[in-house]
Amino acid sequence: MAVCRVAPVARWMAQVHILPRFLSACKKHTMAAPEVRVQRDHDAHQQEALLQALKLRMPLDLAKSIAGRPNFFTSLTTVQERIFELMPDVSRAGLAQTSKVLPDGGGRDLLVKARTGTGKTVAFLAPAIASRLAADEALERRELTSPFARFLEQHGKTALLDGTSRTETNELQRLFGRVSVGVLVISPTRELALQIARSAESLLSRTKLKVHALIGGESASLQRRAWMRYRRDVVVATPGRLLDFLNDDAFREAVSMTQTIVLDEADMLLELGFRDDVQSIMAYLPPAEERATMLFSATVSKSIEAIARNTLHPNHRFIDCVPPGEENVHRRIPQHVSVLNDPSQILPHLVRLMAHDQLLHGNKSKIMVFTPTTKFTQMVSKMLAVLCEALPAGRITRTFEIHSGLDQKKRSRVSQNFRSTTDAPSVLVTSDVSARGVDYPGVTRVIQLGIPPSTDMYIHRVGRTGRGGGGGRADLILMDWESAFATFGLRDVPTMPLDADALAAEVAQLAAKADSSGRPSWKSSRFSAPGEAAPRLSGEALATTVAHARSLMSDEASYGVFMGSMGYYLSHTDLLRQTKGHVFQALLAWVTAVTSLSEPPKMTPLMRQMVGGSGLTGKQRRGGRDYRSEPPRRRMPAFKRH
Numbered sequence: 001m002a003v004c005r006v007a008p009v010a011r012w013m014a015q016v017h018i019l020p021r022f023l024s025a026c027k028k029h030t031m032a033a034p035e036v037r038v039q040r041d042h043d044a045h046q047q048e049a050l051l052q053a054l055k056l057r058m059p060l061d062l063a064k065s066i067a068g069r070p071n072f073f074t075s076l077t078t079v080q081e082r083i084f085e086l087m088p089d090v091s092r093a094g095l096a097q098t099s100k101v102l103p104d105g106g107g108r109d110l111l112v113k114a115r116t117g118t119g120k121t122v123a124f125l126a127p128a129i130a131s132r133l134a135a136d137e138a139l140e141r142r143e144l145t146s147p148f149a150r151f152l153e154q155h156g157k158t159a160l161l162d163g164t165s166r167t168e169t170n171e172l173q174r175l176f177g178r179v180s181v182g183v184l185v186i187s188p189t190r191e192l193a194l195q196i197a198r199s200a201e202s203l204l205s206r207t208k209l210k211v212h213a214l215i216g217g218e219s220a221s222l223q224r225r226a227w228m229r230y231r232r233d234v235v236v237a238t239p240g241r242l243l244d245f246l247n248d249d250a251f252r253e254a255v256s257m258t259q260t261i262v263l264d265e266a267d268m269l270l271e272l273g274f275r276d277d278v279q280s281i282m283a284y285l286p287p288a289e290e291r292a293t294m295l296f297s298a299t300v301s302k303s304i305e306a307i308a309r310n311t312l313h314p315n316h317r318f319i320d321c322v323p324p325g326e327e328n329v330h331r332r333i334p335q336h337v338s339v340l341n342d343p344s345q346i347l348p349h350l351v352r353l354m355a356h357d358q359l360l361h362g363n364k365s366k367i368m369v370f371t372p373t374t375k376f377t378q379m380v381s382k383m384l385a386v387l388c389e390a391l392p393a394g395r396i397t398r399t400f401e402i403h404s405g406l407d408q409k410k411r412s413r414v415s416q417n418f419r420s421t422t423d424a425p426s427v428l429v430t431s432d433v434s435a436r437g438v439d440y441p442g443v444t445r446v447i448q449l450g451i452p453p454s455t456d457m458y459i460h461r462v463g464r465t466g467r468g469g470g471g472g473r474a475d476l477i478l479m480d481w482e483s484a485f486a487t488f489g490l491r492d493v494p495t496m497p498l499d500a501d502a503l504a505a506e507v508a509q510l511a512a513k514a515d516s517s518g519r520p521s522w523k524s525s526r527f528s529a530p531g532e533a534a535p536r537l538s539g540e541a542l543a544t545t546v547a548h549a550r551s552l553m554s555d556e557a558s559y560g561v562f563m564g565s566m567g568y569y570l571s572h573t574d575l576l577r578q579t580k581g582h583v584f585q586a587l588l589a590w591v592t593a594v595t596s597l598s599e600p601p602k603m604t605p606l607m608r609q610m611v612g613g614s615g616l617t618g619k620q621r622r623g624g625r626d627y628r629s630e631p632p633r634r635r636m637p638a639f640k641r642h
Helices: 002-016 019-055 060-067 078-084 120-141 146-154 166-179 190-203 221-229 238-243 249-255 266-271 277-282 301-313 345-364 374-390 408-420 457-463 480-489 500-516 533-537 539-550 556-570 580-594 605-611
Strands: 110-113 183-186 211-214 232-239 259-263 291-297 317-320 335-340 366-370 400-403 426-430 444-450 473-479
Touching: 019 060, 060 120, 060 190, 078 110, 078 120, 078 317, 078 408, 110 120, 120 166, 120 183, 120 190, 120 232, 120 259, 120 291, 120 400, 146 166, 190 211, 190 232, 190 408, 211 221, 211 238, 221 238, 238 277, 259 301, 266 277, 266 291, 266 301, 266 457, 277 301, 277 366, 291 301, 335 480, 335 500, 345 366, 345 374, 345 444, 345 473, 345 500, 345 533, 345 539, 345 580, 374 400, 374 426, 374 533, 374 539, 374 556, 400 408, 408 426, 444 457, 457 473, 473 480, 480 580, 500 533, 533 539, 556 580, 556 605, 580 605
Parallel strands: 110 291, 110 317, 183 232, 183 259, 211 232, 259 291, 335 473, 366 426, 366 444, 400 426, 444 473
Antiparallel strands: none
16 A cells, blocks of 8 residues: 555656756765764763762762753863862752861862853752752751751751651652742852753753842742742852842742852852942851852952952862963954044044954854943844945845843843844844853854953953854953053953954955855845955945944934943053043044944033033133133033034
8 A cells, every 4th residue: 555655756756857856865864874873872871971970979860850851961171170179068058057178178168269151050950959959858867957957947847857758758848848048149240140041941950950040131920939939949040139138038048058059150249249248148048058159250369369268168179270381362363453543544544453353254243342331232132233244245134133121031042043034144232241151152253342341351351252262252342441451451362453444454355255256155044145256345445334333323323322332441540541531532532433423412411510620720629611701501412413
């Protein structure tokens, strides 16, 4: 019967010339199958070997979630190996005092030096989760964590300790899961917190444990509702939202029974000004002898050492997962600094840098553009809608923006879309919310517009590219009045100067070569393939495109960009080595050249307050009028247009 049914189909396929191609495809697939099978068998063998090794150090369900579904690890990173080899001893926080010396003479608390992208999230989640699972199982033997034992005594539930029935045991386990926090992870940014929460969910997929993400930008009421409804095994939180929840008595009681505390990206926590918040949070936690604490940082500065002294048990371990002599990413990839004398050059220079990357990488071009402020980010993102027309890929280029002005759901969606874009050139314009922690694979270039808030932040931004040993490039665009940052702030960083005219000549040469030899295969479902790149990147054509992009900015938006930039730059005059008055005057020229303003904004009382009169003449401090000779009049508008 099967043959009779297939024969007519075969005759039809032969008539329409499909059969030969179909048989060829089958043959090709058959020939390739053994290689695929060999690779799968190899991976399965590695996963099984890893599972057998992990079973000796952690609960079976946790080991299976790492070496099997849903993570399918075949090997461990350096930081994972270093920490996992200390299990199960370090993963029994609360069952025995943390201060107790382990067989090798070390303690359970960990200070770990590890970079982003090295697998540290799984490295600290696995022992923390194992500790929670061990404590939950120990309740059947009536082995209690010290804080939970005090809870039972305070609430008159000690009778449960004398019972041995399954009902009483289940009640103990239910109480333990609902009234105590197992793992508390403090993250500096929302994006990183969500990334950690997703990793925790994947590790807990075979268990009954639950994860809570307490972050700003999302509904606090929904988070409280989930908090009251589910177990509190793993809590990932940003400092601000965590402090808000700590105003609740029941929440404070649950946090006071935390088994394991993790401070992730501790150096960034300090950079973002969370030192006091972290210290306030630590005051609600159990003493160091009754909890395990893990502190992870990419660098171990004196500030990190101070935090370690205040949070870790004196008998803690230091684990350095950065090999000696290994160069940082920012020393491995090429970095160029462009110092421009005319602010009208900024946008054309930015376009040429993006075009340069597209001409080199085609559809694989993935660019991150960092800006100082939210308003600046919004301006560049809006202008890109027009500026992309001058790029080799044209409107096929996908553009994204992330900043603190977006709600968390929007930021998460944009972040995921940019991360998953692999078949078309893409550009993400962002503030420093994307500088650390969040992993964007395949970033080919990082462009920074204006000075970063610090040298460390410059390095963190650069670290978004060249990850995993891959290639990449970084560019910094500065005005002449910002050049002190390059001279002094980056004196220990291997940067190279990049002249604007030299870049324009190189881009023109690459564009002409691409046009003559066949440009990359730009793909898009919405737009047709762009025309030749060289004509669109020529001086006159690019100037027309830039003028069109500037026209998109309203007066109000332009003024908002100026005020945001002024607040940012006046708070970083130490990096500029300029007076506030000089910076103010430079920003007036800058905003006029970059936005649609026909003349610089006029001095307002708010501006005078921000500048403080430093570096301005008496007439400038009074907004262009001499109050000694003129009577007071109604305040003028912030700026005038012709």
